[in-house]
Amino acid sequence: MSNTEKPKISTAPQVIKEEVIAAGKWVMLEKTTYVDPAGNTRIWETSKRTTRRANTEADGVGIIALLKRTLHKDCVVMVKQFRPPLGCYTLEFPAGLIDEGENAEVAAVRELKEETGYKGEVVSVTPVTCLDPGLSNCTTQIVLVNINGDEMENINPTQQLEFVEVILLPLDEFQLKIDEVLKKEKISVDAKVYLFGMGMVQAFFKPRELPVLKQ
Numbered sequence: 378m379s380n381t382e383k384p385k386i387s388t389a390p391q392v393i394k395e396e397v398i399a400a401g402k403w404v405m406l407e408k409t410t411y412v413d414p415a416g417n418t419r420i421w422e423t424s425k426r427t428t429r430r431a432n433t434e435a436d437g438v439g440i441i442a443l444l445k446r447t448l449h450k451d452c453v454v455m456v457k458q459f460r461p462p463l464g465c466y467t468l469e470f471p472a473g474l475i476d477e478g479e480n481a482e483v484a485a486v487r488e489l490k491e492e493t494g495y496k497g498e499v500v501s502v503t504p505v506t507c508l509d510p511g512l513s514n515c516t517t518q519i520v521l522v523n524i525n526g527d528e529m530e531n532i533n534p535t536q537q538l539e540f541v542e543v544i545l546l547p548l549d550e551f552q553l554k555i556d557e558v559l560k561k562e563k564i565s566v567d568a569k570v571y572l573f574g575m576g577m578v579q580a581f582f583k584p585r586e587l588p589v590l591k592q
């Protein structure tokens with residue numbers, strides 16, 4: 378089919394059956410029967426978390442935590458940890474699953490404290506966003522948090538998680554510093570993190586270029 382030809386849409390696509398094929402403690406695999414936009418009944422293999430709470434749309438939270446200290450550059454608080462599904466270390470925003478009775482704001486403040494030791498204040502929360510929609514129904518809300526680094530409890534923060542390393546990256550050189558980490562060691566960077574860096578470069582540096590230099 379050429380790029381200009383579009384498939385004829387004859388029906389609203391919808392899921393008609395979800396059957397569990399295998400289930401573990403944390404993750405399950407389902408066979409999803411659905412009707413595609415052309416009206417054909419098809420099968421999709423779907424993974425889901427078993428932990429999603431009733432009345433909660435998001436599985437977890439990701440936290441963009443900005444550490445603000447007098448006489449220091451603003452830094453983004455990142456975590457480095459070994460991730461078994463990848464078999465290597467990853468560089469991620471602090472993140473975690475939403476517990477029973479929590480909303481995204483409460484989960485974000487708790488997870489940030491557990492993983493990094495910092496006490497943050499929520500600035501904003503995104504709508505529920507999907508993470509890997511061709512594979513899973515897994516969703517997250519990204520919570521923007523400010524940390525007053527001059528406060529006593531944020532001067533020497535104590536983490537509760539032994540195997541999580543906290544890394545501070547200056548906001549104004551975020552993508553550059555990530556590229557340096559990638560050159561130095563075998564580590565996988567979360568796509569959300571890299572996109573955040575690319576977005577900042579696009580937003581802050583491109584508009585300053587002269588129009589004649591634009592490609």
Ligand SMILES: Nc1nc(=O)[nH]c2c1ncn2[C@H]1C[C@H](O)[C@@H](COP(=O)(O)OP(=O)(O)O)O1
Pocket residue numbers: 403404472473474475
């Ligand atoms: N897919 C998973 N497999 C596991 O064997 N265990 C898992 C999975 N997902 C979460 N967990 C466990 C690990 C932690 O003990 C708890 C809470 O995880 P949380 O800290 O909320 O989230 P991550 O930072 O993404 O691990 O769940």
